[in-house]
Amino acid sequence: MYIHDLNCGWMAHPFLWTRFLLRAEKTIGLIVAAGIQEVYIDTRKGLDEPHAPTMHEISRKQDSEIIDFARAHPPLERKVEISGEMVHARRIHSEARLVVHGILQDVRMGRQVKLEKIHPSIEHLTDSILRNSGALLSLCRIKNKDNYTFLHSVSVGALMVSFCHAQGMEREAMHQAGIGGMLHDIGKMMIPDDILNKPGKLSTMEFSLMKCHVVESRRILEATEGISATAVDVAAQHHERHDGSGYPLGLKGGEISPLGQMAAIVDVYDALTSDRCYHQAIAPTDALRKILEWSRFYFDPALVHVFMRYIGIYPVGTLVRLESGRLGVVVEQNDSDLISPKVRVFFSSKSNTHIRPEVIDLAHGMGSGGGDRIVRHESPKKWNLNPGSFL
Template structure:
């Protein structure tokens, strides 16, 4: 049985099933292993990890601990309550109408970040006059329909991951800041910070950056230099604002003081940096990498919510969930009718009732002609169904994005 326990309950002889933190936050080669020494427990604590999941069939048990399913059920219920309190962002054009423009912006932004990284590696300053127009294009796309570009950016290949991750963080920061009502200039600065937040990785050797496995302690230390290196590079950029500098330097800080490079406590971390930390981790844990399979967007949000007890600002995590939706566009869901479908559009009135494109009946085991179902509408008016759960695409051997 898988159980969630506090690190204070860890003992030698327990089998760690999952370290319960984002992959970039710990120095272990594996996330699952048998605890053989007290020094391993000390290393877990030192890494700023507060809770872990253990496998009681492979090691010692903690009787009073909650099961993994109990934790999931509680978190899911709380998330649904949060999502039902506020409407989703206004959509100006349909997802389908924005897809073409979003695809072009994704390609252009990826090329731009690649150029910025190459210039930084050569010691050149970032040219803001090249970056600003791209921020404007991303912002306009998000204003038209935030789901289009953010959904496309979930598709990354290992060779271009670093560049597309930066585009994703920039785009999500723009959407996040817009959803909490920031002014246009603050949104622009936040997008700029997101797009440039990993500029320091230009100085990390490719064999470390793209290593298909866990990093050694020495390699982990090199990776941890990138916020400071990126900050130093941006300081050479004429006209750079305080917000991009802050996001670049502090996007790996955590509110419990366990982050880097300065181990700042929560009250010393700005709101923008706290928002960037949430966005950065969300995009990282939902992306496929050569050394781990990305979570679904809904599972990623649940993990962020779980970790907000210690690592992130809980109110900001809740605001981010409302920004992207509990069931973001592209999520595979199972409906009460037994049909499988893909979320294709958020509904402004209720994040729990998106528009879904159904294509398969789990009851008859038969593929059906794709049909749009607006869950916000009653039966007989193109609706009348309800989401029971989100589903793992691998389980059903389907790529949800092909239905968008």
């Protein structure tokens, strides 16, 4: 058979390529040993399995599940409009990035982590998320490859705070989860740069060294004065998986703390939606689709549903094409329907020109500010557009 997709994240398999012809039985053993439960095969290039569902059938089933879920779970309330929060969110995001950069650089130089540097940043970040999480989380998706580790750390911290808020946790729990999220990859400062930033696939030895960052994160944080067990769990368990196929300890199900399980979801979501030197980002909607698919094995399905409800099927900042041919950016989740958010349209795909910006509520009918629907998400790069400038 010809493997078309190993159906897992880049850091979850030992192969040089994700697409290849199976030539030996031992390769199947390596796939199983990596904890991979399902793969996609290309029947044009290799043997078929007649009883396996097609990619189209899987996609249709996922679409149905997502729509059913979205209609049954309205999003959480936002206290202010996104336009009113963006100014604060930009300042807070910039502040958090500088704080994380400083802390990680201190660790690289052999200095101790000083938690007093991070507490104010987490407080400001939490305040912004409680007012309107869409503003900050939309900024967290903007990354460049050179500063990925720092920006990814800020994103995971913000997403952890948001995830906790979605479950009604107390502010102190949100705060500690945010600290753990921001510092979850601190152990990467112990990994050589040539491995950390390697543009190609890691060798088996390099792969093993990279996975050691989780152990290093735990060691560093446990030696940090004033750190909580909650924050340590986030860092130490974000690569564990619900079925026991993760690392470093191979914990399974309830052996992983609730926040560790949440961190696993958040870390994968942000990695999938970020450009890296070895892979291109995928759209948030597609990332949620993959996480939902993987929740049968790697993640707690109930937690995945909570995460989807909070993020939205089309997260704030997503560029979408409407049935009318207009392109717009999602500016707010709708109070009653996750698949019909509020969209600011600003471009016509038919005339390939900008149009007068207008906010439409897709949950409303024709004549009531709606009368359109999302056909699919679009790539900003394809259209050379910056949807963030219309938030």
